[in-house]
Amino acid sequence: MVKVLLSSVFSDLTHGKREVEVEADTIEGVLNCLTEMFGDEFGEKILDSTGELKWFVTVYVNGNDIRLLNGTKTKVDPTDEVLLIHSVSGG
Amino acid sequence: MSDSERVSLVCRECGAEYPATRLYICKKCFAPLDVKYDIGRTSLSKNTFFNRKKTLWRYYELLPVLDKSKIVDMGAGYSPLIESERLAKSLGLRKLFIKNDTVNPTCSFKDRPSAVAVSKALEFGLTKIGCASTGNLAAALAAHAAKAGLTCYAFIPKDLEPNKILQMSIYDPEVVIVEGTYDETNRFAMQVAENYGLAIANVDLRPYYVEGSKTLAFEVSEQLEWGVPDHVIVPAASGALYCATFRGFKELERVGLVKDVDVRISLAQPSGCSPIVTAFKNGKESITPINAPKTVAKSLAVGSPGDGVYALRKLRECKGFAEEAADKEIIEAIRLLAKTEGIFAEPAGGVTVAVLKKLIDEGKIGPDETVVCFVTGGGLKTPELMVDGIKEARHVRPTLQSLKLIMGGI
Numbered sequence: 001m002v003k004v005l006l007s008s009v010f011s012d013l014t015h016g017k018r019e020v021e022v023e024a025d026t027i028e029g030v031l032n033c034l035t036e037m038f039g040d041e042f043g044e045k046i047l048d049s050t051g052e053l054k055w056f057v058t059v060y061v062n063g064n065d066i067r068l069l070n071g072t073k074t075k076v077d078p079t080d081e082v083l084l085i086h087s088v089s090g091g
Numbered sequence: 092m093s094d095s096e097r098v099s100l101v102c103r104e105c106g107a108e109y110p111a112t113r114l115y116i117c118k119k120c121f122a123p124l125d126v127k128y129d130i131g132r133t134s135l136s137k138n139t140f141f142n143r144k145k146t147l148w149r150y151y152e153l154l155p156v157l158d159k160s161k162i163v164d165m166g167a168g169y170s171p172l173i174e175s176e177r178l179a180k181s182l183g184l185r186k187l188f189i190k191n192d193t194v195n196p197t198c199s200f201k202d203r204p205s206a207v208a209v210s211k212a213l214e215f216g217l218t219k220i221g222c223a224s225t226g227n228l229a230a231a232l233a234a235h236a237a238k239a240g241l242t243c244y245a246f247i248p249k250d251l252e253p254n255k256i257l258q259m260s261i262y263d264p265e266v267v268i269v270e271g272t273y274d275e276t277n278r279f280a281m282q283v284a285e286n287y288g289l290a291i292a293n294v295d296l297r298p299y300y301v302e303g304s305k306t307l308a309f310e311v312s313e314q315l316e317w318g319v320p321d322h323v324i325v326p327a328a329s330g331a332l333y334c335a336t337f338r339g340f341k342e343l344e345r346v347g348l349v350k351d352v353d354v355r356i357s358l359a360q361p362s363g364c365s366p367i368v369t370a371f372k373n374g375k376e377s378i379t380p381i382n383a384p385k386t387v388a389k390s391l392a393v394g395s396p397g398d399g400v401y402a403l404r405k406l407r408e409c410k411g412f413a414e415e416a417a418d419k420e421i422i423e424a425i426r427l428l429a430k431t432e433g434i435f436a437e438p439a440g441g442v443t444v445a446v447l448k449k450l451i452d453e454g455k456i457g458p459d460e461t462v463v464c465f466v467t468g469g470g471l472k473t474p475e476l477m478v479d480g481i482k483e484a485r486h487v488r489p490t491l492q493s494l495k496l497i498m499g500g501i
Contacts, residue, residue, distance in 0.1 A: 046121065065395065067379060068382050
């Protein structure tokens with residue numbers, strides 16, 4: 001099972017859950033599992049109309065930004081840790 | 092109207108509005124929030140500012156602090172706008188101004204957003220504040236926090252310049268060096284904020300924090316007698332300063348202080364970390380982050396710019412350019428600025444001058460345009476970069492013979 005850590009900004013959508021485990025092979029699969037777990041509203045809020053992550057949601061696999069890997073097609077293993085956070089960086 | 096109604100928060104994407112609390116992300120769509128002012132009820136004229144203090148707080152009505160007793164004013168802002176004839180001539184421009192933010196209390200423009208963030212933190216009743224920083228913000232925030240009596244936490248990446256670490260440390264914050272890049276440091280700081288409730292100035296106080304930066308635009312206009320230049324060059328790390336500059340000019344137009352703002356704002360990044368420039372040149376609407384920025388301009392080494400997407404939109408709206416400068420060009424520009432105008436800048440200041448030179452050489456800025464170049468940080472923060480190539484000082488014995496030799500040379 002892939003461990004998924006969720007930023008507290010998504011707490012309203014995740015019913016307060018900050019850490020879950022899902023069974024998936026790719027980030028796309030992880031996001032589908034999360035949508036199934038938390039409802040369609042979760043998917044609607046973090047994905048755009050093309051099914052891609054909205055630009056202000058960043059996903060990391062073991063600390064690596066998926067935009068530098070294979071995007072939502074990035075493969076994940078059961079030992080991987082996925083982090084979903086809001087993209088606020090710099091100032 | 093009560094003053095509390097003057098300020099609210101508004102979503103950049105869906106327009107949802109919220110009261111001015113510690114919220115920083117839209118509850119409906121998760122986009123970032125900005126501060127909104129009830130400008131229709133704000134009565135401002137050019138005379139409003141006539142006798143006011145020459146700091147950023149002179150623009151109080153357009154800043155988000157409601158309780159004047161909470162304002163922390165260390166004198167940040169209202170920095171000189173210097174007509175730079177020798178540099179202009181060297182670059183082939185008729186009229187060039189340097190907006191010299193090296194003279195702020197901690198020698199960078201970060202004193203502006205820090206003043207607002209700390210003041211707002213006091214207004215919220217907070218006793219602690221933190222930041223994720225490449226150096227300048229940490230110093231500015233720590234200084235303002237010291238002035239306000241707040242505990243400050245500065246999260247910084249490893250390998251920052253020694254003078255920057257010394258400077259931030261002198262104000263006695265808790266300095267935490269993260270074994271990673273700035274982006275990893277920022278992520279770490281966000282998790283500290285989420286798990287321990289610490290307010291991070293450039294994360295969860297961001298809507299208020301960033302308002303301090305737009306005062307650069309206000310001042311440029313006021314110092315040009317409520318005009319606007321043809322072109323402004325702004326350095327970019329996250330893109331927050333760029334977006335704030337754009338917003339500042341537009342706000343002046345909305346409140347009626349300036350008519351028909353038609354200014355091109357160009358964006359400058361170092362070649363070793365130029366995700367916004369790359370996206371702009373490739374016609375993209377999204378940013379591909381840089382995994383391991385490598386540039387002498389460490390204050391601009393933000394590989395995943397949080398406001399990059401918005402900077403792209405504003406660049407296209409105002410028909411600005413986005414250009415990058417190599418490390419060598421940045422250092423040459425620092426030298427050129429120093430020897431023509433007597434201003435010693437850190438690399439973020441060299442980047443804007445270097446990019447300005449490129450845009451002029453490429454014919455993108457005409458010789459008759461009036462240009463303002465932001466110089467956002469002082470050179471003593473990064474002295475080690477400029478040691479090579481400095482003219483060697485002469486050593487003499489204190490004798491008449493030596494004097495004759497020296498005077499003969501002079």
